Structure formats: C-alpha cells, structure tokens
Amino acid sequence: MSAPEAPLKNPAELSARLELAGAGRLLLVDAAPALTRLLSESRPEGESVEVAGDAMRSVKATFDAILVWRENRVGSQAVLELAARKLEPGGVLWVVTAMRKVMGPRTPAAHRLELADIRKLLEPKGMRHDREVRVTAWNVGYRFVKE
Numbered sequence: 001m002s003a004p005e006a007p008l009k010n011p012a013e014l015s016a017r018l019e020l021a022g023a024g025r026l027l028l029v030d031a032a033p034a035l036t037r038l039l040s041e042s043r044p045e046g047e048s049v050e051v052a053g054d055a056m057r058s059v060k061a062t063f064d065a066i067l068v069w070r071e072n073r074v075g076s077q078a079v080l081e082l083a084a085r086k087l088e089p090g091g092v093l094w095v096v097t098a099m100r101k102v103m104g105p106r107t108p109a110a111h112r113l114e115l116a117d118i119r120k121l122l123e124p125k126g127m128r129h130d131r132e133v134r135v136t137a138w139n140v141g142y143r144f145v146k147e
Contacts, residue, residue, distance in 0.1 A: 007034070007136060007137070008032075008034050008035060008038060008135065008136055009134045009135060009136050009137060011034075011038055014035075014038060014133070014135065015038055015039060015042035017133045018039075018067075018094060018133060018141065019092075020039055020042075020043065020065050020067070020092075020094075021042050021043050021046070022046075023043070023046055023063075023064040023065035023091075023092070024046055024047065024064045025046065025047050025049070025061065025062075025063045025064050025065070026039065026043065026046055026047070026048045026049070026063060026064070026065045026066070026067070027048075027049050027051065027059065027063040027065070027066040027067070027083070027086065028048060028049065028050045028051070028066075028067050029051055029052070029053050029056065029066065029067065029068040029069065029079065029083060030052060030053045030068065030069045030070065030079075031050065031067055031069045031096075032069060032136075035067075035069075035096075035135065036048075036050060039067070049061070049063070053068070053070070053075065053079040054075075056078075056079055056082040056083070056086075057082065059082075059086060061086070062086050062087065062088050063086055063087060063088060063091065064088050064091050064092075065087075065091055065092050065093075065094070066083045066086065066087055066091070066092075066093045066094070067093075067094040067096065067141070068080060068083050068093070068094070068095050068096070069096045069097075069139075070095060070096070070097055070113050071097055071098040071112055071113060071139075072112065072113060073112070073113050073117060076113050076117070076121075077121055080095065080118065080121050080122065081121070081125075084122060084125045084127060084146070087146050088146070089146055089147075090145075090146060090147075091145075091146050092143055092144065092145055092146070093122070093127065093143070093144045093145075093146070094133075094141045094142070094143050094144075095113075095118050095141065095142050095144065096135050096139050096140070096141040096142075097112065097113045097114070097115075097118070097139065097140065097141075097142070098112050098113075098138055098139055099112075099138060099139065099140050115129070115132075115142055118142060118144075122144050126146060126147050127144040127145065127146050127147070128144060128145050128147055129142055129143070129144050130143055130144070130145055131143045
C-alpha cells in the first residue's frame with residue numbers, strides 16, 4: 001500500500017531536515033511518489049531502492065538509512081521489524097505516519113500508527129527516537145537511530 005499523494009511541507013528544506021543526502025544506501029518503503037522524487041534528486045551519488053511493504057522480505061541488502069511510510073497499524077509491526085533488521089549499525093530509520101488529529105488521511109484516527117506504537121516496537125531493538133520532522137500537512141516523520 002503506497003502512500004497517498006500529498007503536497008510536501010516546505011520541499012526546499014525537507015530533504016535537508018531529513019538528513020538523507022549523505023546516506024550511501026537508502027531504502028524507501030511505501031514512500032509517497034513526491035517524497036521519492038525529492039529524495040532521489042537530492043541524492044545524486046547515493047543508491048536508492050524502492051520497495052512495497054509487503055515485498056520487504058525480498059530485500060537482502062542492508063542500508064545506511066531507511067524511510068518507511070506507514071499510516072495504518074495493520075501490518076506495521078512486521079514491516080518495521082524487517083526494516084530494523086536491514087539497517088546498518090549507526091544507521092537511521094525514518095517512520096512517516098499520519099498525525100492523529102488531522103482529517104486528511106484515509107486511515108481513520110483510531111487505526112493510525114502513533115509514536116508510542118513505534119517506540120514500543122523499536123526501542124527494545126536498540127533504536128532510540130531522537131527527532132521528528134513534518135513531511136506533509138497530515139504526516140510527520142519520526143527518526144530512530146540504531147545504536
């Protein structure tokens with residue numbers, strides 16, 4: 001399930017705020033097409049791989065950075081666990097999800113993936129939440145660093 005097409009929040013600065021330009025290998029999971037284009041243009045030297053969440057098992061390589069776009073809790077645990085395993089030590093994992101109190105996303109608020117859900121899953125795996133970035137008017141990205 002790919003992300004809906006939504007206007008990016010301040011695209012001129014979004015790439016810099018995500019700090020993915022320096023990542024050698026970037027995995028994009030279910031990312032919105034506009035975000036995929038923006039990150040590809042800002043990373044002329046780096047390798048980017050796009051994959052659907054249900055095809056994560058086919059990815060065998062590890063990555064310096066991974067961006068996962070998940071709005072719905074359903075299926076999120078499996079995708080995030082696989083993403084955490086494919087991340088290099090010292091790598092970063094961005095999880096972009098719909099904010100709870102906005103009306104735009106197609107996922108009802110009661111079923112949205114929240115920061116508390118993500119922390120509960122990733123912190124026991126040695127990942128620390130260290131910041132967040134607004135990606136669209138409806139979506140926010142949470143960064144986790146693998147220690």
